[in-house]
Amino acid sequence: MLRPRGLPKPVRRKSAADIEPAVGETRPNGVTHSERLRIEIADQILNGELLPGTPLDETTLAERYGVSRTPVREALRDLAAAGLAVHRPHRGAVVAAVTDVRLQEMFDVMADLEGLCAGYAAENITPAERQDLTLLHATAKELVRKGDLEGYTQANDAFHTFIYAASHNAFLVETAMSVRRRVAPFRRAQFRTLGRLAISHQEHDRVVQAILRGDREAATREMRAHLSSVHHAFQIFSEGR
Amino acid sequence: MLRPRGLPKPVRRKSAADIEPAVGETRPNGVTHSERLRIEIADQILNGELLPGTPLDETTLAERYGVSRTPVREALRDLAAAGLAVHRPHRGAVVAAVTDVRLQEMFDVMADLEGLCAGYAAENITPAERQDLTLLHATAKELVRKGDLEGYTQANDAFHTFIYAASHNAFLVETAMSVRRRVAPFRRAQFRTLGRLAISHQEHDRVVQAILRGDREAATREMRAHLSSVHHAFQIFSEGR
């Protein structure tokens, strides 16, 4: 064996790339190579380090991460299943690219799914969650005031994730998260438009108010409006670059 | 097929064109083992031949299908990604089991997704599709009259699939199909309740009428009501067995 077990792994970012939530899974140690690779490559795709169309060569990746091709193949297969890559027999995998039409479709579905989450949340949110949501929302307001773009981006993610969870429908959460991961690279860009933070927070506010007063219809409507706005902001950014 | 003259190279950098593997493209020659296995095992799960909780032993499956463990592993990984199996590190895969709560959640999401499809369809259906839908619906009516359970089951599948397609949102179609595959084993059982065929067709009729008159709200509502009814029928069957 030429290579030591503890290999130098390249720059571990925040790993928000959990592909399968796996309900009560508690395995702190003994993570397999294929899983680690899946998370790392997924993060790189989501962070924009691996651009759409980039070929994901098994051999190259195997060398880069110091493992054999086998775990790489399994990771790539998972990424393809999650929609982050496209895999074709005997032709390898590439980072998934999306056409304008498809992006539009994904945003539409995303808006409806998040609308559903918000609607469910309006009906199922618990008292404890109401407090947490209020707090989360107030914290975000502070970030807007300070113009903390990085902080607000994270708070925004947390906000949406929280509302998924408040729907109290685990399957819906998984479905929404799955779609969201695929739209994430495009969603992120919205905040580059100046003043978008404040608008985003205002829209969040309408969603929060609707949920807190248990108004399902309004929660759904406001969340969909918000997502529509996010899409619009992305388009503006997209055209102007 | 003309190619522009004077250009030095066509530059076949497949960036966005061939993302989706073109659904109907079946090539009997050159299908990989892992894909064949994935399809066969998936069918067995969906047909109820492999019951939830059944362990999917790599070695056993490899021997049964006369291949090595490698393609079996890849097939199992795909099945896990599709939600048909559950995979846990160092512990193997088992056919996915669903609790009552989870099934409820899946039916809820399914109902909302199909409602969305119907709503989109009401807005986007083409004249040609209107004719086809009408024909499909009339054919099903005949099957109900004859009490052809097998035939109606297929027509029912075709009906729902058709409405997905009529939404003209490919991403929504994929999302809905993905969820549907996971609920399929339970959906199928509904027609064992006597008289369910006629009721199902009546509900379809309301959906069809709403779509044909372009009433998005009604189409969504009626489709959700239909799915709710399907779920109820399954519960009745489920309790009585």
Add this chain to the structure above:
DNA sequence: TTCGCACGCGATGCATACAATGTTTGGGGC
């Protein structure tokens, strides 16, 4: 020039061997 085809190279699919982990089981102590 342009098209067609055969050949060769590189990458992926698969098989097999080895390593690591989870589970089971059997023996000893309480």
Add this chain to the structure above:
DNA sequence: GCCCCAAACATTGTATGCATCGCGTGCGAA
């Protein structure tokens, strides 16, 4: 008899070599 621990066993994870496929390349014919 019951519990605990450890070692053997069974099963999965990983590495490596060979087989197979796709695609580019270059030669030859129309």
